[in-house]
Amino acid sequence: MHSRIRRQTLSCDGPQQLSKIAKVIDAKKTINAFEDAFVILKKSTYTDKDTLALLTKKTKMFLLEIFGNIYQRLGQSSVVKGPGKKITYKLASLDIIVDKKQMPLGFISEHLPSYDKCDHCHELLCDGTGKGSMVIACGHGYHESCFTLLNGKCYYCEIFLKLGIKNNVSSLLSRLSELDKSKSKSKSNLREIIEADEDSLQDQRIENEDDILEVFRKNKQALPKAEQAYSIALEKFLNANIVI
Template structure:
């Protein structure tokens, strides 16, 4: 009752208007024959079972046509080399081209995925032996036994891509750091010296780090050593 009154009133209504509305709402609870005869009832166009059935069939036809088109054009997609050796993929079934950066990680690895073969043993995924298989997020597909037992649940192709990118980024950063100074120092001494200094600024990004190192150049080599150690540990995981 309270919710019905709220739907038909506003915060600006006077007490008299609220009282009148409440009486009308209460009366309509039992005396609804007048409204049923003369008031046009709002009804959703798609509430009818026939309309819902029609929409369901249209959706089924659309999905069947889409996935049928994908199935018929399996293996027809191609790799296109654009300007500056930029690699893009032409997706025939969807009728558009896409950059490899927008594709799963497996398309950036040295071993391009095969849609019908295991990317480890290179045997057919559907080989009639009843072996279960999986396609993981990067796009590579494996027999379950190959992925869980032989690869220890890791995609080595994509792991190498990530390691190479991390190594490249860290090397680039260390190269920038090495230009600031050539003397050796200790990272611990750098931290202690920073605590004793009057620099209370927060180092929130790479530019802030470079600014601090420019003021204290003796700390640079130890920072470089720390990054090298951290990189080594990550790559040996």
């Protein structure tokens, strides 16, 4: 009873909620009328032993047919060349066409995996001499002795990966150099803008000085008035500093 209550309650339930849940569980346990009213019982259509045996036979037939077709189509897969450099593969065993991106790494390399030959010595993998052979994850197959000579590495896939890394690094370096050029160009443009602004300020300063001289030429009393205004402003400034 305690385990049933735990399965149907939460840690945040209060005493009243726990009491109600316990009463419902007890009612379901002891009163059949309660279960008949609120619980819908369904009988599985596969409980009959004869039905289960029939389903088992059908499943066996389906699997035998699928794997039989796969075995009969071994070695019939082919490469389908599309427009340009696009290459796809027809998997005869599954009767589908897939892109090379969906295939193991060996099918993207320059040397496609052989079906029944060693990709190093190009002899049959199973030649009846008792040589051990293997097909590794990339799809290439090797004799164990050949794979040992390659230091446990797939030669073709290693070349493909090294070339890809080299191309990606070269692309990254070229992008970084272009970024540096653009930054230096923007800095030079900014320097030109700043210099142009300084020149314009200097020109404006000269124009303002010319205006002042022109005022002095037209009005002879402008200079004494300016000196008087300056002395008054200076006196106010000094008095303000003394008060502070």
